Amino acid sequence: MPLGLIEDVPAPGPGGDMGPPAALQQPQPLPDNGPHLDLDAKPPVNQPPELPNHPPHRSPSPDLPIALRRP
Secondary structure, eight states: OOSOOGGGSOOOOTTOOOOSOGGGSOOOOOOOOSSOOOTTOOOOOOOOOOOOSSOTTOOOOTTSOGGGOOO
């Protein structure tokens, strides 16, 4: 018996007709999840972090506990 005959198609379930195919249904609107991403946005320019205004090789203050002293 060749395949693809009408008899080979399963009948709809107890819920009745399955409705139109998904291609014929109206698309559902998507929820708005906040601002849209700008796909053409330029990446941010990498800038060095701002450093404090003290010299980098300052000796630690004797008033600070050892855990808070910077090397």
